Amino acid sequence: MCRRRGRTEMSYTERAAADMRNWNAAKIFSYKEIKTATNNFKEVIGHGSFGSVYLGKLPDGKLVAVKVRFDKTQLGADSFINEVRLLSLVRHQNLVSLEGFCHESQRQILVYEYLPGGSLADHLYGPNSRKFSLSWVRRLKIAVDAAKGLDYLHNGSDPRIIHRDIKCSNILLDKEMNARLCDFGLSKQMIQPDATHVTTVVKGTAGYLDPEYYSTQQLTEKSDVYSFGVLLLELICGREPMNHSGTPDSFNLVLWAKPYLQAGAFEIVDESLGGNFDVESMRKVAKIAVRSVERDASQRPTIAQILSVLKESYSIQLSYLAASGHVN
Template sequence: SLFLQGTIFTLHLSQRRIFLLLVRRNLENNNLVGPLPQSLNRTGLEVRTTGNPCLSFTSLSCNNVSSTIDTPQVTIPINKKHKKQNNIAILLGVSGGALFATTLIFVFMSIYTRRQRNKERDITRAQLKMQNWNTSKIFSHKEIKSATKNFREVIGRGSFGYVYHGKLPSGKHVAVKVRFDRTQLGADSFINEVQLLSQISHQNLVSFEGFCYEPKRQILVYEYLSGGSLADHLYGPSSKRLSLNWVSRLRVAVDAAKGLDYLHNGSEPRIIHRDVKCSNILLDKDMNAKVSDFGLSKQFTKADASHVTTVVKGTAGYLDPEYYSTLQLTEKSDVYSFGVVLLELICGREPLSHIGSPDSFNLVLWARPNLQAGAFEIVDEILKDTFDPESMRIAASIAIRCVERDASGRPSIAEVLTQLKEAYSLQLSYLAASAHTD
C-alpha cells in the first residue's frame, strides 16, 4: 500500500517505475519532486518523506524544476524490533552483573561472618577453659579502660606491646599489659601465659591479677611494682637518680634466683622461663625483686624429661648458645641467661654494646676471661672500693660458670642461689665492719 498525503501529485511515465518501487512506502505531504538517495533504494526499507518537489532516485530534472534541487529530507524509522532486542540484551547484562556482584558480596560476608563466629566461639571456649585455671579475675575491656583511665599512663613497652598503669575499684594499683600480636601464634602465647600465671605463686614472681580476652583484645593484669625494672636502675633514667650499690645488686640477684628456683624445682610441672633478662626482673618500692613475663615460658610435659625441643626464642645477648644450636631447651638455658644478668650486675653494662673496643662488644666474651684472671678492673666504676673482694670473687665465679658454652658445665639454679646467698652475707658483714670502723 502507498499513502500519498498532500495537495498536488503529478506522475509522469518515467516515474511509474518509481511508483512501483515505492509500493508499501508512505510518502507524506506536498508535491513529490526531485532525486532520492540511492541508499534508500533497497528492499525492506520503510521510507517516509516530507513533501518536496520532484522526488526521484535519478538525477533527471523534473518539469519546471531545476536539476539542482536539494535532496529532500527523509525520516528513517529505527527498526523497533532491533532496538527492543538491544534493550533486552542490555537489561539482561546489567541484571546478570548485579546478581553476580550481590552473590559475591554475600559469599564474602558469609565467610567473614563464619570466621568471626568461629573466633568468638574459640575465645568463649578459651575463656571457659581459663576460668578452670583458678585465675583471679576475668576483666571486661570496659573495666580495663576505666582502670587505666582510657590507657593514659604508659609505664613500659616491649616487643609484645605497651604496659599501662591502672587502678582497680578496690584501690589496688596494677600493671596492664596490652599485647600487639593478635595472630593465632600470639593468642597461643597469651593463653600459655595465662595458664602459667594461674598455676604459680611465689613471693619472687610477679603476681597475676587477671586478664581480658575478647575479640582483638589480649590484656594481662599484674600487680604494680613501682620500682621499675632492673634494667632501668642499671642503664635507664633511674640509674642517674639512684645507683645500686653492691649489696643491693646481690639482694636483687638472690631474689631473682629464688623465683627461678621455684619455677625449676618448686612448681609442678617444671617451668623454663626462656626469657630471663634485666628488663624482666621488676622491683617494688623496697627494692625486692620479682621475675616477670612468662609469655615464652615452657612447661615440661613429662616429669622425667631432660629437655623440651622447641623453636628458638629469647633475647639476643641472653640466649643460650647450646639451645640455639640444638633447639633443646633445658633449665640450664635459664641458668645461662641468669649468668648474663649477673655479669651485668658486676660490670654495669649491657650484654651487647657498641661502646668501646670491638673486643668488648659481647659482654660474655669480654668479661669471662677478665674475671677468670681476677681482673676486677672491669667491675662497674660505681662499685669501686665499696665491695668485699671475696664477695665479688664468689659472685664472679658463679657468673662465669653460668655462661659456660657447654650446658653440662653450668650449675643448677639451686647451686647459684646458694653461692649468691654466701656472697650477699659476706658483703653485709663487710659493710657492718666498715660502719664499726668508721
C-alpha cells in the same frame, strides 16, 4: 564421621581460651572495666615488643600494671594464653602475681600487681641509673630474689617450668626493692617428670640466649641458667649484654668479661660501685657467673647451686658493710 569431627574440633587456641575461664585463679575483666581502671589508657609506664603497659587503679583502690598486647599473630595469642595459664598455676613471693585478664573481641590484656620500683634494667641503664646507683649489696639482694623465683620454677613447681626469657627488663622491683620475675609468655612446662629437655623453636633475647639451645633447639633448665649468668655479669660490670659503642672485642659481654673474671681481674667491675665491695663476695659471684655462661650446658651449675653462692656472697657483703661502717 570425619566431616563432623572437622566441624566440631576446636583449635588449640580456641580450646585454651575456653579453658581460661575455668582456671579461676585470676579475675576476668571486661574491656570496659579495663578502660575505666586505666582512665582510658592515660598513663603509659612501659613499652615492649608485646605492646604497652599502663598504670591502672581497681575499684578497691589497688594499683595495677595493665599490659595490652598488640601482637595479633598466632604466636601472640599462644603466648598470652600461656602466660595466663602458668601464672594461674604458680604462686611465689619472687614471681609477679597476675590480678586478672581480659580476652574479648580479640583483645589480649593482662593485669598484674603494680611494682613501683620499675625494672632492674631501669636502675642499671635508665636515665636516672647513675643518680640512683645500685650498691653491690642491693645488686646481690636482687640477684638472690630473682634466683629464688627461678629456683621455684625449676624445682618447686609441678610440672617444672623453664622461663626462657630471663633478662634485666624481666626483673621488677617493689618499693622495698624486693625483686620478682615477670613475663612468662615464652615459658615452657616440663610435663614429663623425667624429661631432660623440650625440643622447641628458638625464642629469647639476643645476648641472653643459650648457645647450646640455639644450636640444638633443645631447651633445658640450663638455658635459663645461661641467661641468669649473663644477668650476673651485668650486675658485676654495669653494662648490657650487647654493646656496640666500644671496640669490637667488647661488643659481647660474655666474651669480653669472661677472660678478666677468670683471671680474678676486677678492673671491669662497674665503676659506679666505687670499690665499695668485699673482694671475696665479688670473687664468688664472678666465679659462679663465669661457670653459668659456659658453652657446654653440662658444665653449668644449677640455679639451686647459684642461689646458695649468692646467699653466701650477700652475707659476706653485709658483714663487710657492718665492719667498715658503710651504709647499704
